[in-house]
Amino acid sequence: MAINTTPSQVATSALQAIPFGSIIGGPLKACIEAQAMAAQTSWQFIQEVGLNINPTTGEKEVVNVSFSFLQNGRMAQLNVPLLTIVPIPYIAIQNIDINFKANISASSSSVSETSSSQNVDVGGEASASLGWGPFSMQASMKASYSSKKDSRATKNSQYSVEYTMDVAVKAGQDSMPVGFAKVLELLGSSLDVSDPDGSLEISARELTLPDTGKATLIATYKNSKGLFEPEAITMNGTKGKVDGNSVLFEISVAGDYSVAAGKKTAVCVVKGKESAAVAPAKEEQSK
Structure with a gap:
């Protein structure tokens, strides 16, 4: 009897049909889009919180926060750029772990049974007697024949495909870009103590x-x-x-x-x- 290779072919076809591009590329694309949204949020925070537009010139100016305090017996005022004293949200994705597991099972069973019998009622009976002189013989014969024929075939196939995926994303506050860190350094050096008047x-x-x-x-x-x-x-x-x-x-x-x-x-x-x-x-x- 030849080996049935249908289950292995089905399993191979099922494995090839799994959308690996969507399974692996989907989370990566989502993380990239999330990183872009985080960068846009940082820029919006700087625009809306740390900068003002001069109504006269239309140019953007840094928002300064003024504090009044006592210095050498007189009131003084400290002017500090707001961006140097508030934490700027700069979230960056650090690690992406994608765990994928596929479980494919395929089975096939086939049952074929054939039995035959035949009933044919064919029979006959004969009797005869023979004798010669003082000798005589009686004989009788009877014959019958029967046959029966039945057939049955059964085939059962089972296939299942199952896969699971675990995605772990780790993100945290990242360091500032070099250019923006330099801007904050310049703003920090611009701290000035002035007279409130x-x-x-x-x-x-x-x-x-x-x-x-x-x-x-x-x-x-x-x-x-x-x-x-x-x-x-x-x-x-x-x-x-x-x-x-x-x-x-x-x-x-x-x-x-x-x-x-x-x-x-x-x-x-x-x-x-x-x-x-x-x-x-x-x-x-x-x-």
């Missing part, structure tokens, strides 16, 4: 008019956020010439000049040549 500085509290008849006073102002704001500086209600972060004022008449910016004011006394020469003489007379 701003700070105003002038180049001199007293000036003497030179022979040319004009003296220059330089003023610099930082607002409460620690930003230079030369446009806010005025002297006796008039604006000067902006030069970078400072303002230049040309003075040609002696007198007291008040420089103001924000809540701060500073006074500069400008003297003429005559007043500068008379001052020592008065000091000698007093001696």
Whole structure:
């Protein structure tokens, strides 16, 4: 009897029909998409939390957080970029474990049975007597024949395919990219302690008019956020010439000049040549 190879062929076909590309590639694709979503979430967090859009210029600016504290007997203000003090979500997938198990079973059974019998009622009976003289013989014969024929065939086949898959994904807070780490380093170095009312500085509290008849006073102002704001500086209600972060004022008449910016004011006394020469003489007379 020949060996039935149908079960092995079915098992091989079932193994080839398993979608390995979907089984293995599906979890990998899902992890890649999850990683892309995590990166997009980090960028949205930086955009929405750490940056503001200047309504005037339309440019993005870093959000600063201001803290007021006591320093050397006076109130001071600390300006800190928000991105340097809050944890930025930067989740990265570190490991992906895919365990796949396939169980294929195939079986086939075949039963064939043949039996035959035949009933044929064919029979006969005969009798005869023979005799010669004093001898005589009686004989009788009887014959029968029967046959029967039946057939039965049974075939049973069973096939099953089963597979399981375990996927384990490990993710955690990853280190910042080199470029963004450098940005945070620069932001960290920009920490500044400022006066809540701003700070105003002038180049001199007293000036003497030179022979040319004009003296220059330089003023610099930082607002409460620690930003230079030369446009806010005025002297006796008039604006000067902006030069970078400072303002230049040309003075040609002696007198007291008040420089103001924000809540701060500073006074500069400008003297003429005559007043500068008379001052020592008065000091000698007093001696």
